[in-house]
Amino acid sequence: MHQTTMKRIAGELGVSITTVSKVLNNHADISDATRSRVLAKVEELGYQRNAVARSLTLRRTHTLGIVIPDLMHSFFVEIIAGIEPVASVRGYGLLLCSSSEDAGKERAELEMLRGRQVDGVVLASANASGNTDVLLQLTRQGTTLVMIDRDDHPSVKCHRVLTDDERVGVLATSHLADAGRRAIAHIGGPPIVHAKRREKGWRDALKARGIKPPDEWIVRGGFMESDGYRAMKRLLTVRPKVDAVFCANDPAAIGAMKAIWEAGLRVPDDVAVVGVGDIALGDLLRVPLTTVGWSRRDQGKHAAELLLNGLEGEGDPPQRVIIPPRLIVRESSGPHR
Amino acid sequence: MHQTTMKRIAGELGVSITTVSKVLNNHADISDATRSRVLAKVEELGYQRNAVARSLTLRRTHTLGIVIPDLMHSFFVEIIAGIEPVASVRGYGLLLCSSSEDAGKERAELEMLRGRQVDGVVLASANASGNTDVLLQLTRQGTTLVMIDRDDHPSVKCHRVLTDDERVGVLATSHLADAGRRAIAHIGGPPIVHAKRREKGWRDALKARGIKPPDEWIVRGGFMESDGYRAMKRLLTVRPKVDAVFCANDPAAIGAMKAIWEAGLRVPDDVAVVGVGDIALGDLLRVPLTTVGWSRRDQGKHAAELLLNGLEGEGDPPQRVIIPPRLIVRESSGPHR
DNA sequence: TGGCTTGACTTTACCGGTAAAGCATAGTAT
DNA sequence: ATACTATGCTTTACCGGTAAAGTCAAGCCA
Numbered sequence: 001m002h003q004t005t006m007k008r009i010a011g012e013l014g015v016s017i018t019t020v021s022k023v024l025n026n027h028a029d030i031s032d033a034t035r036s037r038v039l040a041k042v043e044e045l046g047y048q049r050n051a052v053a054r055s056l057t058l059r060r061t062h063t064l065g066i067v068i069p070d071l072m073h074s075f076f077v078e079i080i081a082g083i084e085p086v087a088s089v090r091g092y093g094l095l096l097c098s099s100s101e102d103a104g105k106e107r108a109e110l111e112m113l114r115g116r117q118v119d120g121v122v123l124a125s126a127n128a129s130g131n132t133d134v135l136l137q138l139t140r141q142g143t144t145l146v147m148i149d150r151d152d153h154p155s156v157k158c159h160r161v162l163t164d165d166e167r168v169g170v171l172a173t174s175h176l177a178d179a180g181r182r183a184i185a186h187i188g189g190p191p192i193v194h195a196k197r198r199e200k201g202w203r204d205a206l207k208a209r210g211i212k213p214p215d216e217w218i219v220r221g222g223f224m225e226s227d228g229y230r231a232m233k234r235l236l237t238v239r240p241k242v243d244a245v246f247c248a249n250d251p252a253a254i255g256a257m258k259a260i261w262e263a264g265l266r267v268p269d270d271v272a273v274v275g276v277g278d279i280a281l282g283d284l285l286r287v288p289l290t291t292v293g294w295s296r297r298d299q300g301k302h303a304a305e306l307l308l309n310g311l312e313g314e315g316d317p318p319q320r321v322i323i324p325p326r327l328i329v330r331e332s333s334g335p336h337r
Numbered sequence: 338m339h340q341t342t343m344k345r346i347a348g349e350l351g352v353s354i355t356t357v358s359k360v361l362n363n364h365a366d367i368s369d370a371t372r373s374r375v376l377a378k379v380e381e382l383g384y385q386r387n388a389v390a391r392s393l394t395l396r397r398t399h400t401l402g403i404v405i406p407d408l409m410h411s412f413f414v415e416i417i418a419g420i421e422p423v424a425s426v427r428g429y430g431l432l433l434c435s436s437s438e439d440a441g442k443e444r445a446e447l448e449m450l451r452g453r454q455v456d457g458v459v460l461a462s463a464n465a466s467g468n469t470d471v472l473l474q475l476t477r478q479g480t481t482l483v484m485i486d487r488d489d490h491p492s493v494k495c496h497r498v499l500t501d502d503e504r505v506g507v508l509a510t511s512h513l514a515d516a517g518r519r520a521i522a523h524i525g526g527p528p529i530v531h532a533k534r535r536e537k538g539w540r541d542a543l544k545a546r547g548i549k550p551p552d553e554w555i556v557r558g559g560f561m562e563s564d565g566y567r568a569m570k571r572l573l574t575v576r577p578k579v580d581a582v583f584c585a586n587d588p589a590a591i592g593a594m595k596a597i598w599e600a601g602l603r604v605p606d607d608v609a610v611v612g613v614g615d616i617a618l619g620d621l622l623r624v625p626l627t628t629v630g631w632s633r634r635d636q637g638k639h640a641a642e643l644l645l646n647g648l649e650g651e652g653d654p655p656q657r658v659i660i661p662p663r664l665i666v667r668e669s670s671g672p673h674r
Numbered sequence: 675t676g677g678c679t680t681g682a683c684t685t686t687a688c689c690g691g692t693a694a695a696g697c698a699t700a701g702t703a704t
Numbered sequence: 705a706t707a708c709t710a711t712g713c714t715t716t717a718c719c720g721g722t723a724a725a726g727t728c729a730a731g732c733c734a
Contacts, residue, residue, distance in 0.1 A: 003478060005720060016684050021722060029682055046474055048452040052398060053720035055389045056689050063432075071418040074411075081408040084435050088442075093453065095400075096433045098421050105425075116388040116430065137383055141340060342690060353714050358692060366712055390690035393719045 004047045013041055024049060055117065063093045064307060065113035065121040069101045075279065075296045079124055079148060082300020090308050092119070103130050110134045118143060120307040122300075125149035132156060144310045146303040151193050159306040161321045163294045165194050168325045169201020172246045172274040172292050175327050177209050179335060181244035181272055186213075187231040187256055188220035189248035195220075198248050198276065217242065221252070228255025236263050243271060244333075250275035250291055257287065257332065268334040278328055288330035294323045341384045350378055361386060392454065400430045401644060402450035402458040406438045412616065412633045416461050416485060419637020427645050429456070440467050447471045455480060457644040459637075462486035469493060481647045483640040488530050496643040498658045500631045502531050505662045506538020508629050509583045509611040512664055514546050516672060518581035518609055521548075524568040524593055525557035526585035532557075535585050535613065560585065565592025573600050580608060581670075587612035587628055594624065594669065605671040615665055625667035631660045 006020045013020075015034065022030050023038040030038075041047070055061040064087055068076040080094070087094055095118060099106035111134060113121055121138060125148055135156045139145055145158035176184045186202045189195025199218070206213050216238045221227035228247055235242050236259065247253035253275030260271050267273055267287045278293025302321045310316060343357045350357075352371065359367050360375040367375075378384070392398040401424055405413040417431070424431055432455060436443035448471060450458055458475060462485055472493045476482050482495035513521045523539045526532025536555070543550050553575045558564035565584055572579050573596065584590035590612030597608050604610055604624045615630025639658045647653060 003720090007720075017721080018685080018723090019683065022683090025722080031682060034682080048448060050720055051453040052389060052392045053689090054722080056393055056691090056720080057722045059689075061389060066433075071414060071421060077408060077414050080433070081435075084408060084433070088435075088446075093449065094433045096403075096417070096421070096431045098418075098425075109425075111385060112430065115385040340690090344690075354691080355693090355715085356713065359713090362692080368712060371712080387690055390719090391692080393690080393721090394692045396719075 003050070004045045005050070006047075009038065009041050009045065009047060013037055059117075061117050061119055062091055063095055063116070063118045064304070065095045065097060065109075065116070065118040066124070067097045067099055067106060067109055067113075067121065068124040069099050069106075071098045073279075075277070076124055078296035079122075079300035079303070082295075082297035082302075083122060083304040084300075086301055086304035086308065090312075092308065107131045107134055110138065114138055114141060114143070119311050120144040120146070122303050122307065123147045123150070144307050146307050148299050148303055149194070157318050159303070159310070159319050159321070161299045161303045161306070161323065163299075163323045163325045165197030166201040166204065168276055168292045169198040169203075169246065170205045171201075171325060171327045172198075172276065173202045173205035174208075175290070175329070176244040176246060176272055176274060176333060177205065177211075179244075179272065179333060182211070183217070183240065183242045184211075184213075184244040184246060185217040185219075185235045185238070185242040187228055187235070187245055187247040187252050188218055189252070190222050191220070195223075195248050198246075202246055223249050223252060225251040225255035225258075228252030229259045230255075232256035232259035236260070236265075245271060245273055247273065247275045250277040250279045250289060253289055253291070253332075254285065257285070257289075261286075267332050272334070273332040285332075287332045290330045290333035291328050292325050293328050294325045298323050340387070341382045342387070343384075346375065346378050346382065346384060350374055396454075398454050398456055399428055400432055400453070400455045401641070402432045402434060402446075402453070402455040403461070404434045404436055404443060404446055404450070404458065405461045406436050406443075408435045410616070412614070413461055415633035416459075416637035416640070419632075419634035419639075420459060420641040421637075423638055423641035423645065427649075429645065444468050444471055447475065451475055451478060451480070456648050457481040457483070459640050459644065460484045460487070481644050483644050485636050485640055486531070494655050496640070496647070496656050496658070498636045498640045498643070498660065500636075500660045500662045502534030503538040503541065505613055505629045506535040506540075506583065507542045508538075508662060508664045509535075509613065510539045510542035511545075512627070512666070513581040513583060513609055513611060513670060514542065514548075516581075516609065516670060519548070520554070520575075520577065520579045521550075521581040521583060522554040522556075522572045522575070522579040523550075524565055524572070524582055524584040524589050525555055526589070527559050528557070532560075532585050535583075539583055554579065558589070560589060562588040562592035562595075565589030566596045567592075569593035569596035573597070573602075582608060582610055584610065584612045587614040587616045587626060590626055590628070590669075591622065594622070594626075598623075604669050609671070610669040622669075624669045627667045627670035628665050629662050630665050631662045635660050 006017045010017045010020045019030065019034065020038055023035050066080060070076060084094060097109035099109055110131060114137065121143055132153050132155060135145060135153060139158060147158055147160045149162060151160060151162055173184055186199060188199050219231035219234050221231050228251065235245060245256055247256050253273050257267050257273055260267055265271060275289050275291040278291045306319060343354045347354045347357050356367065356371060357375055360372050403417060407413060421431060434446035436446055447468060451474060458480055469490050469492060472482060472490060476495060484495055484497045486499060488497060488499055510521055523536060525536050556568035556571050558568050565588065572582060582593055584593050590610050594604050594610055597604055602608060612626050612628040615628045643656060
């Protein structure tokens with residue numbers, strides 16, 4: 001129950017606490033004799049430096065805060081799996097927070113991390129819309145911040161690890177066009193930059209092929225399955241018929257497929273579907289989903305490296321790292337008819 | 338870049354630091370006037386108590402260490418998902434460590450947690466065989482410990498959250514017997530209590546049906562897919578033929594199925610297979626796997642509650658919480674022939 | 675021989691809080 | 705008028721470390 005401290009070691013050895021501290025910090029001005037006596041005692045008592053006390057004086061906790069919206073989503077866990085080894089070898093601990101997709105809880109978690117004096121925070125794609133002020137407070141306090149998959153909060157100067165959303169749209173749309181589809185609709189996301197860029201990619205890919213999408217080919221909504229379902233219902237009434245749809249994310253794509261099946265049509269025979277995100281289980285659906293994904297693990301790895309480089313060396317100016325997206329072809333975008 | 342401290346607040350208000358501290362800790366001996374002046378200043382400056390400094394004096398970090406063998410295994414994440422909400426509402430942070438199934442790294446992580454003065458540690462089913470000494474050091478230091486899915490290290494006095502391994506064996510075996518199987522073999526795990534208990538359940542269930550398993554019906558090995566594969570190869574040579582196999586865990590069961598297919602036989606037509614653990618994707622296999630599982634989330638929840646109750650109130654004596662296992666029937670144990 | 679280094683520590687101050695004890699002032703009891 | 709008791713603060717010590725400055729004896733140079 002009683003902690004071993006430097007005081008105890010110093011006492012038993014008849015030296016000062018500072019001497020013990022110096023040995024453990026490899027200072028040069030300690031004789032070999034004393035050094036080994038101290039080291040032996042440390043070994044004997046199984047002494048471990050008290051990280052809390054060190055943090056207080058050094059003003060470094062060697063801890064990173066990780067804020068994710070949901071633990072049960074495989075891609076956030078993959079992000080953490082990308083962060084963990086990098087942090088671990090450099091001696092940093094990870095303080096894990098789940099915001100449960102709730103801006104209020106996210107705010108509370110960020111405040112908590114501020115109080116705990118974490119050296120850095122990785123904020124993974126949460127809906128932090130209201131929490132700009134807390135983020136600013138954090139950075140002002142000297143905490144390095146990295147945002148993953150978010151490109152808003154322009155006032156917050158921090159590193160960002162993103163994918164190339166326009167390219168996401170181009171990849172998906174070109175793939176559908178190459179597969180012989182002509183009427184390629186788009187189920188857009190909510191009004192956030194990422195969704196808008198995916199839409200732009202869709203437009204660009206069509207334009208490159210001389211296709212000018214009529215207004216009815218696009219329905220904007222949200223990122224949920226139900227949004228995709230509703231949007232597809234609308235798209236199915238368009239004449240001439242749409243024969244493919246690029247959805248802003250995977251849940252929306254799943255909703256779209258449901259609407260297609262409900263209308264008695266087949267995927268991909270009547271309508272091809274492509275999503276974005278490569279969520280787990282996407283290949284286990286009734287019709288495995290073609291999607292555009294990117295390595296979450298790389299995102300985590302880059303985020304951790306940006307953070308730690310900033311902490312250890314001189315802080316680079318805020319950087320944007322782009323993780324390239326890639327097309328994952330499954331059955332939902334198979335050949336026409 | 339500059340931290341706001343109580344000193345600053347006290348200075349601006351012309352009161353002592355202790356007064357500020359007392360306000361924030363709701364001490365009674367502060368006048369309403371002073372109290373609100375302090376509170377107003379706290380609000381104005383966006384002040385947050387420095388948790389590091391508090392931890393040092395209070396000798397409480399309000400942090401739990403979580404050690405899991407692998408982040409990418411869904412059940413460890415589920416355990417964390419069970420812990421997180423409990424810890425979060427009580428104001429505890431989670432320090433996440435992954436041992437990557439490596440006893441050396443696990444040891445290092447535990448040492449790290451000791452240095453960081455975490456109030457409690459949840460140790461999820463890692464192969465900590467060699468690390469008893471660190472665990473003892475931790476508990477001696479006053480850290481509460483909860484082990485999940487491990488019932489060894491008897492010298493370490495701590496709470497344990499387990500499942501009923503004998504019942505696991507009984508459930509699996511009875512299910513196979515009820516499905517009309519007569520020659521129910523067992524692929525046992527490594528020589529650890531959990532595997533032994535599952536084996537005992539298998540024996541008991543057979544005995545209850547008047548079946549006396551010959552020695553060739555059991556092959557013991559490890560928990561890996563390759564172990565299951567090798568074991569099944571052996572079992573397929575047994576005469577009279579075995580028509581079902583209960584495997585000590587899911588990976589072994591998957592290995593067993595591979596061996597069965599390789600021999601030109603079918604699952605479940607020729608040999609029925611049941612595993613243990615309900616790993617993710619178990620239902621996405623070529624033949625979805627019947628298995629015995631239990632709620633990892635409940636395990637996490639119970640672990641967190643045991644820990645925090647011990648920390649907040651008076652420490653209960655080490656407890657054993659048993660999470661009931663349940664059978665999950667899929668196709669690999671379907672009807673004979 | 676006195677002054678100057680150098681090596682090997684020790685002393686002191688501080689990190690940002692909290693708890694216990696101390697200390698005026700005013701009000702109450704006697 | 706004297707002693708007692710709240711009330712509302714402040715002073716002091718401490719948590720377990722680290723860094724900067726100080727000490728002190730031995731060795732060196734001129």
